[in-house]
Amino acid sequence: MNDKKIFLIKDKKYIIAGLVVFIALFTFPFWYNSGKAAPGPEIKLTEKAKAAKECVMPTAYMRAEHMQLLDIWRHSVVRNSDNTYVNPSGKAFTMSLSNTCLDCHSNKADFCDKCHDYASVRPYCFDCHIDNPKEIK
Amino acid sequence: MNVKYMYSLLAVIALFLLAYLGVEAAGLELLFGIIIPYVAVAAFVAGVVYRVMGWARSAVPFRIPSTCGQQKSLPWIKPNKFDNPFTPGAVVVRMILEVCCFRSLFRNTRNFIQEGKIAYQLEIWLWVAALAFHYAFLTVIVRHMRLFTEPVPALIKLVETVDSFFRFEILTDTIRVGVPGLYMSGLVLLAAVAFLFIRRIVIPHVKYISLPADFFPLFLIFGIAFTGILMRYFSKVNIRAAKELTLGLVSFHPTIPQGIGVVFYVHLFFVCILLAYFPFSKLMHMGGVFLSPTRNLPGNSRAVRHVNPWNYPVEVHTYEEYEEEFREKMIEAGLPVEKE
Structure with missing residues (x-):
């Protein structure tokens, strides 16, 4: 027992x-995390981006859908060889990550990477588009 | 219409409306974003401890392992080491196989009459769906850790990478899927939950024994997976703000960032309900499987004597003692005695 x-x-x-x-x-x-507060990163805009005021689409849309937009752009350029994007307000842009997006947002480390790292997102865009290279025409 | 699943469905819809209207109409972000999550986590931990300690306190008077093979016997009879474990080590192996591979569920058979005789058929689909469901859920939980850790550990990044390994991309004018990268686990989870639900309403005898408590977690998990998929691929929420909230919660610096999106609060509320409901429901089989006496005991009752721990100490008066006490009187009365 x-x-x-x-x-x-x-x-x-x-x-x-x-x-x-x-x-x-x-x-x-x-x-x-041992009690450390980690506030979300603050992204920095370049002077050129600040001066332009608006991106190809409104900020809220860009924040949520930029990856979708880039995918559509790629599809459009690569499959349909159409590289002009006209936004709803009638402004035309060249569909190019390197020449259009990264032209204003040339500070990848302070703009793209900050949120991507924070949210642990690893887009494969920059596998090819490294450090803002200009496409050779 | 079946009241058993209609009540569960209505309960989940009511919970959805509660969170949706609570945040969207009443502006109770503080309640749904901070107070309820903390309460839910506390309820989960306290509930799990309470349930497990309750099981730990229950004495196990008998060895009742389910024997699924030949017990250790005479040396020339081959024992089935893991299906009828004899040593604690074999029990551990059996438990690991049970927890990781659901072997007892794999043994599930369906019986029917064939040519006047009873026949058995392996019923594998429940096992497949259960395995898919549990592993998908585990993957989902592990990869959600990216929202709860800063910096994100490499292991969690690896799980994410593997989970989004296959790139499904559909890009038409109306359907746009593929960016952000599609997680397999989310789809598998949703499909498995759907299967487990359909099984309960399609198979008559399973439907007969299904209760609201069986349907409610299914609907709730379906709701969680659905809102999660909605947030990621369709009605996008602000992930930066979402992580700020979740990190704030786990680092005890809770904040309510602006503009996360109401779907996030619905998702979070569903998860909180699941956490708080978990310890007090059938879902507690997560802890229960480890404490099942039919699984975690070695089947050695022939070799080892097990005494019921709460046996009352019975006063025994043996014949020897009896004879010792009354020997003289027995001899006087002419009764036979063993010792003169």
């Missing part, structure tokens, strides 16, 4: 150990 009681207590130890491991895993984000 005493043996059995000891055995039960021993089992309880395993259960508590398992519980502790589970709670440690579950609360991983709480102790990983």
